[in-house]
Amino acid sequence: MRTSAQPPAFSIGSVDAQRVEDALARIGPKWTAWSAMTLAAQKGRPMRVRDVAARLPFVSEQFVGKRLATMHADGLVTRDDDHRGAPYRLSMLGESLSPVYRTLSDWSHAHLSVGKMPEAARVEDALRRLQLRRSTSVIQVLDAGGPLRFVHIAEEAGLDNGFARQRLLRLQADGLVARTDPRHGAPYVLTDAGQALGAVYASVEHWSSPLAERRTSSAPRPVPAATRANASVPLGADGVRTAAALRRSAAAPNALFSHAPQPQPRVPAAVTALSAPGRAR
Known part of the structure; x- marks a missing residue:
């Protein structure tokens, strides 16, 4: 189902899902x-x-x-x-956490349609999509063997059917997985955003490693991330009250958001176009 000729720079399947999710629970x-x-x-x-x-x-x-x-x-x-x-x-x-926030922001700019918002809000939105328990396991299963039907995802991820269904519905609503077509029982596949999570997971895992926690002097190693789709995002708001509040919000320092281009794999447009979260079952 994938059109990318080259593998992603960071493998989703190579990360420790439990470590990633423990870290996301801490920072999310x-x-x-x-x-x-x-x-x-x-x-x-x-x-x-x-x-x-x-x-x-x-x-x-x-x-x-x-x-x-x-x-x-x-x-x-x-x-x-x-x-x-x-x-x-x-x-x-x-x-x-600087490289983690930078990678989350780059991933959001490249793969999510969230409109204009402060960078801090963008990072928060990205974390919201990723931090639910066992979501990482579901994404790893789909990355290794998708497209897969619901029962196979639940079996491979070691989840009961009810829990797996909830996770898939949420991941679909958040734009990370899609159905190959709108028919009942159609298999699931990762979207562009889901396939591009390798760099995000690698950054989170690196931050959470014992070496990172013992670090006291050296600067954190940045993780390359996707090219930002919109390099300059003005603070946007609906109404004067929101705009005034956002103007009071501190802008993120430039060090959190320097960028290094990183090509990302894609899912065929036909797959994501046919998928509709409201039809998931």
């Missing part, structure tokens, strides 16, 4: 990436909770405080002391 909760990128824009200067909250659109200070506390427990941010109200800054582990 909503507003984690936006908070980290807001802190990164300060270039090491600490920020208090209220100052971070002021740069996140429509998020309460209380919620931001809880999110930063979780990030602190996960080692993504640090504080100079533990007294109430002490400011936060990114830890070395948090700073090493």
Whole structure:
């Protein structure tokens, strides 16, 4: 079903799915990436909770405080002391997320139709599509042997039928898998976006490796990613209220989003055109 003559630069099947999903559970909760990128824009200067909250659109200070506390427990941010109200800054582990965010952004620009949005929102959207448990396993099964029918995917991924059906419906709605045609029982295949996840998974796995967690000085190794489809994305919003909030949001530092072209495999247009999430069963 694939038209690409060359294999992808990063193999989806070669990554440790459990390690990738554990890492995504750590960095994927909503507003984690936006908070980290807001802190990164300060270039090491600490920020208090209220100052971070002021740069996140429509998020309460209380919620931001809880999110930063979780990030602190996960080692993504640090504080100079533990007294109430002490400011936060990114830890070395948090700073090493730079290539992960860059690769997620590139993948989104190249393969998702999400419109114009701040880079932090784009990264958050990409993480939302990937972080559900066992999604990685389903994508690996389809990458290794697709197109496959529902029962074969469930069997190969070691999932019960009900859980596998839920995952496939969600992955289809998120644009990562498609049916080869709209008939009931038609097999599933990875879309362009699903096939291009090798670089994303490789970046996440590299970040989560014990070596990355022990890193204290050297700069993180960037992972090449897809060419960005739209290099400059202005902050967009519907209505004055949203626009004002987004203008308060800190822009991501350029270091998070430098780009290296990387060709990506594709799925035939006929496959994705015929697939319709609403017809999945």
